[in-house]
Amino acid sequence: MTASIFIHPASWFILGAVLMPFARRLGVQKVWLVLIPLIALGLIHFLPESFGNVSYLGFDLQFGRVDKLTFVFLHVFALMALMGSIFALQVKESGQHIAAYLYVAGSFGVTLAGDYLTLFIFWELMAFASTFLIWYRKKQRSIEAGYRYLLVHTFGGLVLLAGIFLLYHSGHDLSFGMFTQEGAGWPEYLVMIGFILNAAVPPIHAWLPDAYPEATVTGAVFMCAFTTKTAVYVLARAFPGFEVLAILGAVMALYGVAYAVIENDARRILAYHVVSQVGYMVCGVGIGTAMAINGTAAHAYAHIVYKALLFMGAGAVLEMTGRSKLSELGGLYKYMPWTMVFTVIGGIAISGFPLTSGFISKSMIVAAAGDNHQIILLVMLTLAGVGTFLSVGIKLPYFIWFGRDSGVQAKEAPWNMQLAMAMAAFICIFLGVFPGALYSMLPYPVEYAPYTAYHLSETFQIFGFTGLGFYLMVKYLKPHDVSNLDLDWFYRKGSLRFLRFAAGPVVAVNEWVSNVYRTIGTRFTMAAARAFSWFDREGIDWTIDGGARSLVDGGDRLRRLQTGRIQHYIGGAVVALLAVVLVVFLI
Amino acid sequence: MMARWIGFLRDRAHLVKRVFFAFLVFAVAFDFVIERPYPHFFGDELIGFWSLFGLLGCLALIIVCKGISHVWLEREEDHYDR
Numbered sequence: 066m067t068a069s070i071f072i073h074p075a076s077w078f079i080l081g082a083v084l085m086p087f088a089r090r091l092g093v094q095k096v097w098l099v100l101i102p103l104i105a106l107g108l109i110h111f112l113p114e115s116f117g118n119v120s121y122l123g124f125d126l127q128f129g130r131v132d133k134l135t136f137v138f139l140h141v142f143a144l145m146a147l148m149g150s151i152f153a154l155q156v157k158e159s160g161q162h163i164a165a166y167l168y169v170a171g172s173f174g175v176t177l178a179g180d181y182l183t184l185f186i187f188w189e190l191m192a193f194a195s196t197f198l199i200w201y202r203k204k205q206r207s208i209e210a211g212y213r214y215l216l217v218h219t220f221g222g223l224v225l226l227a228g229i230f231l232l233y234h235s236g237h238d239l240s241f242g243m244f245t246q247e248g249a250g251w252p253e254y255l256v257m258i259g260f261i262l263n264a265a266v267p268p269i270h271a272w273l274p275d276a277y278p279e280a281t282v283t284g285a286v287f288m289c290a291f292t293t294k295t296a297v298y299v300l301a302r303a304f305p306g307f308e309v310l311a312i313l314g315a316v317m318a319l320y321g322v323a324y325a326v327i328e329n330d331a332r333r334i335l336a337y338h339v340v341s342q343v344g345y346m347v348c349g350v351g352i353g354t355a356m357a358i359n360g361t362a363a364h365a366y367a368h369i370v371y372k373a374l375l376f377m378g379a380g381a382v383l384e385m386t387g388r389s390k391l392s393e394l395g396g397l398y399k400y401m402p403w404t405m406v407f408t409v410i411g412g413i414a415i416s417g418f419p420l421t422s423g424f425i426s427k428s429m430i431v432a433a434a435g436d437n438h439q440i441i442l443l444v445m446l447t448l449a450g451v452g453t454f455l456s457v458g459i460k461l462p463y464f465i466w467f468g469r470d471s472g473v474q475a476k477e478a479p480w481n482m483q484l485a486m487a488m489a490a491f492i493c494i495f496l497g498v499f500p501g502a503l504y505s506m507l508p509y510p511v512e513y514a515p516y517t518a519y520h521l522s523e524t525f526q527i528f529g530f531t532g533l534g535f536y537l538m539v540k541y542l543k544p545h546d547v548s549n550l551d552l553d554w555f556y557r558k559g560s561l562r563f564l565r566f567a568a569g570p571v572v573a574v575n576e577w578v579s580n581v582y583r584t585i586g587t588r589f590t591m592a593a594a595r596a597f598s599w600f601d602r603e604g605i606d607w608t609i610d611g612g613a614r615s616l617v618d619g620g621d622r623l624r625r626l627q628t629g630r631i632q633h634y635i636g637g638a639v640v641a642l643l644a645v646v647l648v649v650f651l652i
Numbered sequence: 653m654m655a656r657w658i659g660f661l662r663d664r665a666h667l668v669k670r671v672f673f674a675f676l677v678f679a680v681a682f683d684f685v686i687e688r689p690y691p692h693f694f695g696d697e698l699i700g701f702w703s704l705f706g707l708l709g710c711l712a713l714i715i716v717c718k719g720i721s722h723v724w725l726e727r728e729e730d731h732y733d734r
Contacts, residue, residue, distance in 0.1 A: 206733070326713055327721040329729075390729075402654035435692035443692060451709040467662075518686035519696075525679040526702035533676060534710030541718060549725035557732050 069116045073128055073177065074105040074143065075187070078170035082163040089159045098154060098162060102147035105173070109139045115179070124239065127179025134362060134508040138176050138298045141366045142169065144492070145290045145373060152377050152485035153283035164197035165287045172291040176298055181229045181239045181256075184299070188225065188263075192218035195292060198284030199276055210279035213556070217262070217272040225259025228252050241299075246307050257304055264296035264347055265340050266313050267320050271553035274324065277336040278389070282380035285332060289339055289376045290369045297346045297365050304350060305358055311351025311434075315445040318344030322452030324551065329544045331379040331389045331461060335372065338457055341449055342368050342415070348446065349430040352437050355509040360429030362507050367422035367496060371414040374489035375457065378408030381478035381486070382465060388473065391461070391544035396470030401477050405466045407486035414493035416458035417450060419524060422496035425503070425515040432513060451531050458528075459535045464544055679703065 070076050081101035088097035117128030131139075146169045153162065171194060174187025192215065199211035231252035233239055244253045258269075265273040273293070277285050304310060321341025328334045342364070349361035381404045382397065383389045398405050410421070417423035427450065434442040477483070496503050504511040535542070661668055683699050695701040 323713065323717045323720075326717040327725070398658050399655045402658075406654065438692075440693045444695075447705070448709050448713075451706055452713050455710050455713060517689065519689055522679070522683045522686050523702045525675075525682060526700070527706040529676045529679040530703045530706035531710040532672065534707050534714065536672075538711065538714045541714060545726075546729055547721075547726045548729050548731065549721055550727055550731075551725075 069129070072108065072112060072116055073173075074108050074139070075170040075173040075177070077101055077104050077108070078146070078166045078173065082166035082170070085159045085163050085166070089157075094157075094159065094162070095154050098150040099147070101166065102143060102150055102169075106140075106143040106147060109136065109143055112139075112177075124182055125180065126183050127240070128174070128183055129177045130179035130241075131177065132508070133506070134298070134301060134358075135176055137362045137366060137506045137508070138294070139173065140506060141294075141369050142172055142176065142291065145287075145369050148370075148373060148485045148488050149283070149287045149290070151488070152286055152380075152482055154481040155479050156281075156283055158201070161198065161201045161281060161284065164194050164201065165284065167194035168198065168287060168291060170194075172295045175295050178241055180241050181232065184241055185222070185226060185229060189222050191292060191295065192222060195284075195288055198288055199280045201284060202279060202281045204279070207279040210276050213553070214272050214276040217269075217556075221259050221262035221269070224255055224262070228255030228257075228259055231255060241302065243305065244303055244307075249307070253304075257300075257307070257310075260296050260299050260303070261310075261313070261347070262296075264293050264300060264343055266317055266344075266347060267340070268552050270317070270320075270340050271551045273340060274328075274333050274336040274551065275553045277339070278330050278332040282384045285380060286373050286376045289335070289372050293339055293343045294346075294365050294369055297343060297350070297361065300347065300350045301358055301361055306353025307351055309351065311348050311353075311439065311442060314344045314346070314348025314351055315442045315449075316344070317341065317347060318446055318449035319452070320344070322449045322456060324549060325456035326452060326460070326542075327549055329390050329392055329547060331382070331391060331394070331465060332376065333548070334391075334456060334461055335375050335379060338375075338415070338453065339372060341453065342372065344449065345427055345430050345446060348442060349433065352430070352433050352439065352442070354433055354437055356436060356513060357430060357433035359504075359507040359509050359511055359513070360426065360433050363426040363429055363503055366503055366506075367414070367426040367493070370489050370492045370496075371411045371422060374411035374486055374493065375408060375415065375461075377482065377486050377489065378404055378411060379461075379465075381482050382475070384482070385475040385478055386473050390546065391464040392546045394465045394471055394473065395468040396466070397473065397475060398466040400473075400475045403483055404478050404486065405462070407483070407490045408465075409462050410490040410493055412458045412462050414497070416454035416528070417524065418497075418528070419516070419521060420494065420497040422493045422503070424497055424524065425500040426496075428515055428520060429513050447527070451527060454528055454531050455535055459532065460542060463535075463539075676703075 078101060081097065085094065085097065088094045112129060112131045114131050115127065115129060117126075119126045119128070146166075149165065150162075153165065156162065168191055171187045171189075171191030174190065175184055178184035178187060196211050196215045196218075199207050199214055201207075229239065229252075235250075235252055237252070262269045262272075277288055280288055300310065318341050321337045321339070321344060324337040325334045325341065328337060346361045346364050346368070349357040349364065351357075379389060382394065382401065385401065386394070386397075388394055414421035414423045417427045431443055431446045431450075434440075434446060478486075500515055504513075680700050680703055683703075688696065691697045695705070
């Protein structure tokens with residue numbers, strides 16, 4: 066048992082979090098921050114297929130269940146924890162690191178969970194820990210955004226829990242396995258809603274672009290990697306082939322990209338892009354063929370790395386200049402050239418340029434849609450690809466690094482931030498050049514070859530002419546200092562309206578009811594009270610008093626037996642002992 | 653170093669533009685010579701289909717999204733704070 070605690074990567078991150086203040090006191094916080102993810106990165110190669118099986122209150126909990134689908138996610142999570150930690154090295158505050166590590170631990174716990182109860186515990190740990198990554202920014206907007214984030218995730222967690230309860234009620238053994246579309250009912254779909262809330266599927270996606278831009282510079286890097294991709298993993302594990310996911314995913318891919326085209330804040334653009342890219346993965350889960358699931362896993366892997374890279378780049382700019390709005394940035398290439406190079410690599414990787422990781426992963430899902438004769442999905446996903454290149458491939462770098470010179474002067478980001486970005490950029494290109502390295506980790510054997518002449522031709526044309534479109538419309542795309550309404554309106558403005566409604570009509574109704582109650586209800590209550598009082602006096606008191614009298618009499622008789630002399634007691638004890646011996650002897 | 657190199661290119665914007673247009677010509681020309689796999693739908697058989705798709709898709713996204721933003725969704729940054 067003790068051995069299996071330490072084979073679980075989440076334990077190491079929890080240990081890392083608990084001992085973080087001591088590491089800081091000893092002056093080794095930086096070493097500690099790098100050490101823990103390195104241990105996890107090594108450890109995941111030695112995990113047995115099943116471990117940490119515990120029987121608790123009649124439930125069989127399984128803390129560790131490892132197969133190929135698990136492994137590819139564990140691998141990228143560990144890698145991401147390492148890069149995120151390096152990016153965050155200059156943060157002295159232990160609290161941020163503790164929150165990040167507990168968050169990562171939650172993510173590992175969910176990925177390894179073999180049953181729904183274990184999954185739920187770690188699921189909630191993720192939600193609570195990540196909220197602190199928003200709060201630690203310590204601005205009024207962040208604190209408010211953090212509360213909204215926590216409330217939405219608590220709601221999602223409750224829906225998931227309701228699904229789990231109903232599953233148990235219907236005789237399911239709560240092991241975390243695959244559902245089939247034919248047999249799915251309320252319990253399965255409630256679980257699915259709980260999962261897709263974390264995957265930020267519209268219409269329950271607005272928490273993501275609301276919260277991520279308000280998180281700390283380093284917190285956002287962690288957040289963009291873990292919550293949505295853990296959700297993709299659990300969806301791929303439980304709901305492959307559910308058609309509703311294919312449709313939602315394709316809609317999501319376009320929805321995110323549409324907002325990325327019109328937003329102004331760099332980190333909000335990237336947040337909407339998480340929605341869009343996770344859309345590809347949700348769509349892949351919905352298609353559900355071996356190739357689509359492979360594509361989903363590959364895309365999750367590639368996406369975590371380049372999206373983290375982009376958040377690091379935007380975060381580095383925010384850290385050095387204090388700005389993240391495109392309308393306030395421009396001409397930074399002179400001051401932060403290396404950050405620019407790395408971010409542009411992230412931008413072309415997310416767009417899916419040849420020789421980058423996006424080219425070999427995203428196309429797998431698109432091709433899976435084509436092979437499955439789902440042409441509408443194929444066209445929607447390809448159009449989302451056009452939007453991706455337009456918004457993150459061109460618009461974002463153009464308005465931060467080039468464009469109009471904003472007059473902002475900044476220093477290059479600190480060495481550790483640059484190192485983390487360099488690592489991520491290296492992985493983006495490495496996977497593009499050697500796709501086999503990623504393909505060998507995928508859950509099913511890969512029969513897909515990304516570098517065909519036709520795929521290259523398609524990519525060249527789409528990028529070339531999307532670039533032409535940008536060139537023609539660049540004036541129209543000039544960023545303004547605005548943000549756009551999204552569905553969070555319903556709980557941000559909608560709740561205010563509800564309050565106003567509550568203050569007006571609801572209060573009036575309430576007072577009217579109180580008046581009615583005072584005039585009619587009080588009289589009725591008084592009469593009823595008199596009736597009860599009579600019953601109490603005549604009925605209950607008589608019974609209880611009678612009982613009490615007999616108790617007092619009994620006590621009096623018992624008292625006379627007690628003389629208070631020790632000899633009498635000893636004598637009595639001896640008699641009793643003899644009686645016992647006699648009885649034992651006779652029997 | 654990097655900054656100087658980019659400055660060098662910026663001073664020669666017309667050259668960069670020409671290279672870009674040359675790339676567009678190449679992309680379409682390349683589509684004439686390649687081998688086509690089993691097509692998923694009609695677009696896979698048309699030469700230059702993806703060029704048109706890229707251009708029109710990009711223009712449509714910009715016009716539709718920016719349009720919706722201007723007439724409906726756009727608010728000031730502190731909209732919710734007031």
